[in-house]
């Protein structure tokens with residue numbers, strides 16, 4: 573059924589994507605597994621777009637279908653009531669509007685018990701700086717998918733440095749624009765492509781801070 577889900581996502585067949593996602597959930601597949609199949613389908617959509625077989629409208633539809641499928645299991649991840657583990661600010665960096673990955677990271681962090689302040693998409697360095705100054709988060713999470721997102725991430729980290737705020741917050745970067753090497757060059761504290769890794773990093777930061785207090 574995995575391959576069928578990948579192909580249905582690539583073919584932008586919403587009914588089938590929802591049906592296979594539900595079938596996989598019923599048969600005990602984890603949300604992480606299902607996400608990996610949906611992502612593989614999106615990789616194919618990206619390739620079809622690159623080759624000129626798909627157009628912008630198809631990318632838009634792929635995003636809508638992906639979110640609909642995620643809706644089948646993400647809502648159950650939300651956790652209410654318990655005390656916040658720590659505060660995270662997250663946003664998609666300037667000029668980039670791809671927010672599906674960022675939203676998955678948000679859902680996982682919230683389900684793990686963090687307070688998440690989501691600044692949304694196309695967030696400029698000045699807005700990140702103001703948000704860090706105002707909310708004093710434990711972690712700032714920067715998301716970027718486009719190649720040029722690296723420049724926006726770099727601008728944001730430099731702006732925090734200039735304002736004397738860089739050392740007040742741990743920075744994790746993610747999204748398909750970054751890897752370990754690029755994150756190091758940016759001056760980020762960590763890179764993660766897996767939302768669970770992000771949550772683990774945030775927990776380490778918060779525990780270390782509590783220890784030092």
Ligand code: B12
Nearest residue numbers: 615618631632635668669670671672673713715719746747
């Ligand atoms: C859906 C989609 C769109 C949708 C986005 C809808 C939305 N609301 O997000 C729309 C239609 C808006 C869109 C627009 C464009 N897109 Co587009 N899009 C895609 C597509 C098909 C899927 C992206 C996606 O959502 N992937 C799934 C998510 C779950 O993956 P993810 O973002 O990487 O997130 C995961 C991890 O990276 C990580 N993560 C993400 N964020 C963070 C943050 C932190 C802190 C951490 C720790 C982890 C983390 O966790 C997530 C879960 O595992 C990709 C193709 C592809 N295969 O990636 C092209 C793609 C990204 N798009 C592309 C392009 C070119 C464009 C446009 C320029 C098209 C155009 N001509 O206008 C515009 C750009 C608009 C802009 N300025 O941003 C190119 C990018 C090329 C590049 N690398 O620079 C791609 C690769 C397609 C291609 N092969 O050509 N797109």
